Amino acid sequence: MDLLRFITAGSVDDGKSTLIGRLLYDSKNILIDQLEALEKSTKNRSDGSVDLALLTDGLRAEREQGITIDVAYRYFTTPKRKFIIADAPGHVQYTRNMITGASNASLIIILIDARQGVVEQTRRHSIIASLLKIPHVVVAINKMDLVEYSQDVFNNIVIEYAEVAKQLGLKDVTYIPMSALNGDNIVDRSANITWYEGKPLLEFLEDVELNQDVNLTDARFQVQFVIRPQTEELHDYRGYAGKVISGVYKKGDKVTLLPVGIETAISKLEVGGKEVEEVFAPQAAVIQLVEDIDVSRGDSIVKTGDHQPHVNNELEVLLCWMDDKPLIAGNKYLLQHNSRLVRVVVRNVEYKLDVNSLQQQSVEGNVKLNEVVKATIKTASPLVYDPYTKLSVNGSAILVDETSNSTVAAVLLQQ
Amino acid sequence: MSSQYHLDYLEQLEAESIHIFREVAAQFEKPALLFSGGKDSITLVHLAKKAFAPGKIPFPLVHIDTGHNFPEALEFRDWLASEVGATLIVRKVEDTIKQRSLTEPKGKFPSRNWLQTYTLLDTIEEFKFDCCIGGARRDEEKARAKERIFSVRDEFGQWNPKLQRPELWNIYNGRIHKGENVRVFPISNWTELDIWNYIRKEYIGLPSIYFAHERKVIEHEGQLVAISEFVQPDASDVVLTKKVRYRTVGDMTCTAAVESNASTLDEVINEIISTRISERGETRIDDKVTEAAMEDRKKNGYF
Structure with a gap:
């Protein structure tokens, strides 16, 4: 059994909460006491039906205002897969939340109201999906019951969206006609949409191929923590604990320590205290090296030879600004790339990316919350990275404001 | 690529949790693992052991003892701490009630759950802990579903759901001001069933x-x-x-x-x-x- 993390994107009116509620409800992942609490909150509704959307509204402030403030995580399991849903609100002011939720997702469900077709929000959600390189896209054409389950309506939206997908370079796109409210094509095949030959949503989610999503060719490892027991038996033990970001490492492999560029080899590999012959992404491992060299947190151990990462201190980046305080060019920040922390200065903001059209616009004044900009930054010491578009797991970082300690931006490292 | 390089869901969850534990050990000066004696915190200890093997767990286990515990759980706690070679710190709610002349809850089921918070905050203060690791899971409850894995608390231990840091990719920002601390939840993404299946798979006592x-x-x-x-x-x-x-x-x-x-x-x-x-x-x-x-x-x- 494996694991799929996905994100749902749609505005309040697209029926996103109902869709998630329906997935949980029809796959029997809602339990009796949660249902009771739900029925209690639904008491005031005139038609007496259970409001599935309430299953996903977490905090009291949100329930009172009927909105979603923050990313919430939901869990459900079928015999085939464990699923983690990042449920992010869709309004423009929540671009920050959507990026947060999307950063760990392998798949995105973009909801479209069948009566509306592709709207500005659809484009924005798709642009974020393409910026973050989410591998799989499901276009859920919802509320089919309100257009009499019309195949023509569905086909027209598919044609319309295919154009968007083409522009953005979205590759793996699947279209599913559904009614979350009535349960059409969510878990069970719809009796009302006989012309649709594809899978219902849940079946699709269970079957979508995920093995290709992990990069096993470019070996990247960053040291998180140095294990030095310094006990009598383990006197000289020095193990470099970290996550295999991508690729495969074998005992005996020639490796290079970056950014310093010292070549050595792997003498021993361990996972969870047990010695192994090889480790691969995304395992948490411990690497021991043949030579006794100075290695510390944030250093990269990569395989010597082809597939080398970039080592640079002048970087081009896309910044998704996430703080109420604006970005001021010339300011210094901390950049955290996996476990490596370096001081950076934002040199130059080249242009702003309109998240509704992907158009490059000139930047007037400071960069504000939810804006995406192309910028150049200089780091105090070199960064070992890959371009986000090539290897996202080694091309992503955050900016931290040293004075507030807040995470102020998502950073996508470029060529 | 062949399936030999494939992790199943429990292995993926384990790798994520171990990664979080190592971030804690590297980012904080004085972390502590809050240990309740329940299966979630027992699983945490097991994961911590794997994260730092062959070294020892580089932080103490802290038990906030309400005095209302199951004796079996206390016995197990003491055994486990010595088994993994960790320092065990126990602070009693009973003592906090006396020192601070708090009012004991009344009724037939007098829960000291609420009072635990006082003892916890005193303990954080006493040892100057800058990070407390806990076994909360997001599937447990609606409010928890929205909490970050690294959750920053002010000096009163308060969580502000509207001021959470965005948590992107697997990058954890644990930077804090003096007096603040971070609650870290390494098994946020596990469900109850995941925990049980892992306990079975790993033969956890x-x-x-x-x-x-x-x-x-x-x-x-x-x-x-x-x-x-x-x-x-x-x-x-x-x-x-x-x-x-x-x-x-x-x-x-x-x-x-x-x-x-x-x-x-x-x-x-x-x-x-x-x-x-x-x-x-x-x-x-x-x-x-x-x-x-x-x-x-x-x-x-x-x-």
Whole structure:
């Protein structure tokens, strides 16, 4: 059994909460006491039906205002897969939340109201999906019951969206006609949409191929923590604990320590205290090296030879600004790339990316919350990275404001 | 690529949790693992052990002892701490009540759950902990579903859901100002069933009360509560002897038992799969008070 993390994107009116509620409800992942609490909150509704959307509204402030403030995580399991849903609100002011939720997702469900077709929000959600390189896209054409389950309506939206997908370079796109409210094509095949030959949503989610999503060719490892027991038996033990970001490492492999560029080899590999012959992404491992060299947190151990990462201190980046305080060019920040922390200065903001059209616009004044900009930054010491578009797991970082300690931006490292 | 380089869901969850533990050890000066004696914190200790092997767990286990614990859980706690070679720090709610002249909760099921917060904050202060690792899971409760893995608390231990840092990719920002601390939840993405399946897979030992045994209980609003020195029956109660097990291990005053014949892990897991009542709803008496009970307690510094 494996694991799929996905994100749902749609505005309040697209029926996103109902869709998630329906997935949980029809796959029997809602339990009796949660249902009771739900029925209690639904008491005031005139038609007496259970409001599935309430299953996903977490905090009291949100329930009172009927909105979603923050990313919430939901869990459900079928015999085939464990699923983690990042449920992010869709309004423009929540671009920050959507990026947060999307950063760990392998798949995105973009909801479209069948009566509306592709709207500005659809484009924005798709642009974020393409910026973050989410591998799989499901276009859920919802509320089919309100257009009499019309195949023509569905086909027209598919044609319309295919154009968007083409522009953005979205590759793996699947279209599913559904009614979350009535349960059409969510878990069970719809009796009302006989012309649709594809899978219902849940079946699709269970079957979508995920093995290709992990990069096993470019070996990247960053040291998180140095294990030095310094006990009598383990006197000289020095193990470099970290996550295999991508690729495969074998005992005996020639490796290079970056950014310093010292070549050595792997003498021993361990996972969870047990010695192994090889480790691969995304395992948490411990690497021991043949030579006794100075290695510390944030250093990269990569395989010597082809597939080398970039080592640079002048970087081009896309910044998704996430703080109420604006970005001021010339300011210094901390950049955290996996476990490596370096001081950076934002040199130059080249242009702003309109998240509704992907158009490059000139930047007037400071960069504000939810804006995406192309910028150049200089780091105090070199960064070992890959371009986000090539290897996202080694091309992503955050900016931290040293004075507030807040995470102020998502950073996508470029060529 | 061939499937030899494939991790199943438990291996993926384990790798994520170990990564989080190592971030804690590297980013904080004085972390501590909050240990309750329950299966979630026992799983945490197991993961921590794997994260730092062959070294020892580089932080102490801290138990905030309400004084209402199951003796089996305390015995297990002491055994486990010595087994993994970790320092065990115990601070008692009883002492906080005396020192700060707090008012003991009254009633038939006097829960010290709320008062635990005082002892916890005092303990953080006493040892200058800058990070407390906890076993909360996001599937447990609605408020928890929205909390970050690294959750920053002010000097009053308060959680502000509207001021959470965005948590992107697997990059954790644990930077704080003096006086603040971070609560870290390495098993955020695990469900109850994931924990049980992992316990089975890794042969993790548990206190005996997780398995079916006979116990004298009373029935309270449909829940079975054990008779103990902390919970005494009224004249109107019918004392029954039932075969029960616990799904969670908290205070004897506010943890209910479930009727069960499951005496092995396989049997327990089968029962959990077939049961349609969630863990918190079934076994926590104090969560039913208001719908927002957990949200309120979290905001005030409770885990």
